[in-house]
Amino acid sequence: MIRLGFHMSIAGSVANAPKSAIASGYNAFQMFVSSSRSWKHSEIKSDDADAFKALVKDGRLAAYAHIPYLCNPSSTNPEVHRKSVRMLMDNMRNCERLGVDYLVVHIGSHLGKGLDAGISNAAKAMADGLDSARRVSILLENTAGYNNSVGSKFGEIARIMENVGSKRVGMCLDTCHTFAAGYDLSTPKGIADTMHELDATVGLGKVKLVHLNDAKYGLGSHLDRHWHLGKGYIGKRGFLSLFRDGSLNGCGFIMETPVIAEGDEAMNYRFAKSVIKEAGLDA
Numbered sequence: 001m002i003r004l005g006f007h008m009s010i011a012g013s014v015a016n017a018p019k020s021a022i023a024s025g026y027n028a029f030q031m032f033v034s035s036s037r038s039w040k041h042s043e044i045k046s047d048d049a050d051a052f053k054a055l056v057k058d059g060r061l062a063a064y065a066h067i068p069y070l071c072n073p074s075s076t077n078p079e080v081h082r083k084s085v086r087m088l089m090d091n092m093r094n095c096e097r098l099g100v101d102y103l104v105v106h107i108g109s110h111l112g113k114g115l116d117a118g119i120s121n122a123a124k125a126m127a128d129g130l131d132s133a134r135r136v137s138i139l140l141e142n143t144a145g146y147n148n149s150v151g152s153k154f155g156e157i158a159r160i161m162e163n164v165g166s167k168r169v170g171m172c173l174d175t176c177h178t179f180a181a182g183y184d185l186s187t188p189k190g191i192a193d194t195m196h197e198l199d200a201t202v203g204l205g206k207v208k209l210v211h212l213n214d215a216k217y218g219l220g221s222h223l224d225r226h227w228h229l230g231k232g233y234i235g236k237r238g239f240l241s242l243f244r245d246g247s248l249n250g251c252g253f254i255m256e257t258p259v260i261a262e263g264d265e266a267m268n269y270r271f272a273k274s275v276i277k278e279a280g281l282d283a
Helices: 016-024 046-058 078-098 115-131 154-164 175-180 188-201 235-245 265-278
Strands: 003-007 028-031 062-066 102-106 137-141 169-174 207-211 252-255
Touching: 003 016, 003 062, 003 265, 016 028, 016 046, 028 252, 046 078, 062 078, 062 252, 078 102, 078 115, 102 115, 102 169, 102 207, 115 137, 115 154, 137 154, 137 207, 154 169, 154 188, 169 175, 175 207, 175 235, 188 235, 235 265, 252 265
Parallel strands: 003 028, 003 252, 028 062, 062 102, 102 137, 137 169, 169 207, 207 252
Antiparallel strands: none
């Protein structure tokens, strides 16, 4: 069965994320485990953690965490890098308290100091993060290829993994970012070629989560603009082909589609379920 859901709010309590996922009928969800708008550490209370774990267990949910967007582990600004490492370590500890196995991390930007510097800084940050928790794994999310970004090419992610040298570093593949970075996910051949390169670099077994988003702009745009499933440049053909290819079907699938007039969460969920069913799978 395909694990499918959305990024959920933790407003009020972290336990509200699984509660909302259950109410919506999802079997997976993603959330922040600290404030998404502040560098300040957010300590999770034991009562909230217990309620969270009970809901995840009772609902048979797959739970994923995502680090706040402020975090830039590739940063060559010493102060920003220091704060990013601290945020990473705090988030890893919060995941451990909640029993969440995977933390998604945006690799960030080298700020013009070069890819090698960015990869080196990212690897150091990941190593420090792993040291702060015993069983939580980090999932490096690929980027769209915006200026000075690290991780738009699968080989760059593989280099970070090699530098860290831990089995607890994997990958989260974002379909919008992948397409924007120049990997064609809109056709069966493009998907086959992309999966071949992914396997040859990172390794398909290292991919644990997929952010299932359409792309508002065209192939190789380098623009990180998520769009409603089937209404962007990846399109229905692309998503149907992705599930029929099957290379990633053992992953969880989390949607991060916009909530605006052109569509909402329910519309995207219906679309994903219908495509998965058309591919001959259950969700």
